[in-house]
Amino acid sequence: MRLLVLLALAAAAPFAAAQAWPARPIRLVVPYAPGGPLDISARLISAKLQESLGQAVVPDNRPGAGGNIGVDLVAKSPPDGYTLVISAIATLAINPSLYSALPYDPIHDLRHVTLLVQVPNVLIVSNDLPAKNVQELIALARSRPGKLDFGSGSTGSTGHLAGEMFKMMTGTFMVHIPYKGSAPAMADMMAGRINLMFDNLASALPNIKAGKVRALATTTRTRSSFLPDLPTLDEAGLKGFDMTTWWGVSAPAKTPQPVVDRLSTEILKAMDSPDLKERLHNMGSDAPAIRTPDQFAAFVAAELKTYTELVKRSGAKAD
Amino acid sequence: MGMKIKSQQDFWAGLMFIAFGLFFVVFSVGTPEFLDNLLGTRLIHGYQMGSAVRMGPAYFPVMLGGLLAVLGAIVLVDSLVEEGPAIAAFHFRPLIFIAISSLAFAYLLKPLGLVVASVALVFISAYGGHEFKWKEVAIVSAVLVVGSVLVFVKGLLLPFPVCPDFINNCPIR
């Protein structure tokens, strides 16, 4: 009898521990410098989670190496539910093939909890480029191989890889001009020094609306609610083109399932709350369709596959 | 033939510049082939040079490193010709103590907290000075510790641990 009770207790122990979670403040590692959109969304979520979890959620900025330092730190942290990280397309899907030796494995070292934000990119061209839609752009690029320049926020960024994907699917050759961040690239585009770029919709929207640059298409399968008249690249003939910039929350791989489930529920609740929903919407995100941790994990695996292939074909390298 | 060093400062400055220049050149371009063949492996990889048209990551550092080495050589030669000042004596004591105190602070902060790290820094750096009066230094460090905790941890909300790791319930958080 005593043995049975002991066994039952032993079996219940992990659940008991999970029920007690969170018993102390949770650290949310942000692998980027303060102030960027990922950092801001981390702070927004932390504030909301504090209310529902009853414990402080503390953002901890650990910038460096394109986000790898922060993610690696959490991948190697104890899987007790007290250390989380903001993981993004760069650190999960692109960097594994961009860097020759990544210290963590995005599939096996991490448990993906919730997708927070999915932002479409948009193909924009300079006003003095004689191309009013995607077809004209493709024709122009084909007639002037190597003459058009496309800018991006950095080598290996989604803007860069979107451009590479575009080149591959249309069979064109354009020169990639990397910048430190997409804002200087946008500036050069407004001045007409570079011809086109793929930029994140939220950042580009004001200049599109003001007529300083011309938007040709979005990179997602479905049209964006911000620019409902803008066709998608998929519609314009590049079948299957579906690239977004995304980020979410992940935890170390062996974090117990109940903790992950509770986290997921709370984060989703926070994201659905009206004020957070509005703020995330202001950043260009329509609420993602991917909700559960399993859906997220499947999504990550699919993205990893796509981008590994793309990075290899484009020849981009970080070291 | 002895060459007399007319300007000690310039002589060593020249050497320093040459050393830095060569350092950057070698690490940009990598070890030359004959050296690799001698040793069997590639010692230093270096980066792509590219061309003047499409500069690789090694291009700019190599040019600058080379220029630096050349300037260093000019300064060196000049030191044998022109009169210049001698190098003032090195005083190792302040240098070492100040350096150690910063390192002590940095590496003690996480494990032992702000209080211990600050006290270490103040004591070690004060020891590197001319006068060291125990009571005075103790008072100064107490004031500084209290001030720092108030301004930096409470005021500016910097995420520094105040108490050492092994103390579980720190009164100040």
Add this chain to the structure above:
Amino acid sequence: MDGIWHNLGIGFIEVFKLQPVTMWGMTLQHVPFNIIMCLIGVFLGTLIGVLPGIGPVATIAMLLPVTFSLSPIAALIMLAGIYYGAQYGGSTTAILVNIPGESSSVVTCLDGYQMARQGRAGPALATAALGSFFAGCVSTLVVAMFAPPLAEVALKFGPAEYFSLMVLGLVSAVVLAHGSLIKAIAMVILGLLLGLVGTDVNSGVLRFAFGISELADGIGFVTVAMGMFGICEIIANLEQKEQREVFTKSVGRLMPTKEDFRRMIAPVLRGTALGSALGILPGGGALLASFGAYTLEKKISKYSHEFGKGAIEGVAAPESANNAGAQTSFIPLLTLGIPSNAVMALMIGAMMIQGIAPGPQVMTERPQLFWGMIASMWVGNLMLVILNLPLIGIWIKLLTVPYRILYPSILLFMAIGVFSISNQPFDCFLMACFGLLGYVCAKLGCEPAPLILGFILGPLMEENLRRAMLLSRGDPWVFISPSKPISMGFLIAAIALLVIIALPTLRAKREEAFAAEDT
């Protein structure tokens, strides 16, 4: 012109608006909330500017969540106040302890600190405050009147123009040194090389990091500045045979003399003009302005022999330039939505959270926001000068503390500041290394200021050089082609400046050679 007064009216009304405020369960009516936020901002900014190592970027980032609950205008007024408040505070540390709080305060260290050592800290600080105030007022007027056309000018600067401007800037950096010309050039180049450590923008390759992941994003300016200016200075002071007080006990008057005022007028005017012009250029504009102003003064002043030893022009000009630059650096943000520096990038974040998309239409769609910010800059500058002038008395008192107590305190604040960069011990270790480097360089008669300027400008220069070459498909003549008059102009100016600098040295050598021949 009528439009301007109307718009400024909107702005000031917004800033002085009385609003009901609910706090701690009480609701107070008629609170000038925006003014209070401005005051909090400039006060905080001054505080963190004075503390070595902690800068506006980290502070603003930490305060971003607080801004969620504020109205957009209040949030931006406070954050802006922190930014230019930090400029004022940074000058204070530069003058008092030879540590540049911001990159644009590096030049203030040169003469400001010397003035402090001569017991003239009061006049130095007052000059900085007054010059900054004048520059702030004028450049805010510039922003109000010329923001959109200036933004267009800024857009005309492409990579070729930036590169040429930086070449000109680096040549002026050489003028900063008062020792050997060749060693100054070598220090600039060494600084350039050290600035290249980290990830290369154009290729994504990690350079000179030797597997140290903390170096992936390069060496930070703060680390180098603390090491080469701060630590080095402390060690140098401790080296004196007997403990002489670093700052003369006979601390003089608080205010500048009549003579000082007379001498500072023209430099302040020139600095303001240069700062207003260069501040609009994203990336390094304000920095270039401050030491461009210094170089200009050194070359044309009849007291140029005093530069480096405590010339008041050497404080007045760069301080006016960097504050003017700080105000005009808002132009690309407010008119085009493009950040000029890391702080502006944070402001964009703050705006986006509030649902304001920064871009050309902010001015037309939200005039209260735009003009309210501009009006708040005036108010902020006024508050800063009122705040800082009486503080001078306190700072001077602080300098009379015996050095043996002062320097551990300075060292502690420096260490805390550097550590807080990324909460890793490595940065302090790097700071110690740069302290050692600075110490060795000082012994060898090489000056740190040219190095640090090369350090900041180096990566920018390379980035723009390679980008210009990429865009021109490898045509090196793009920098001096007639289709790029701005670029050509800067390069010609750079060459001219180099000749002017080298001329005295060459002439001296010729005379020496002749003299040697005669004997």
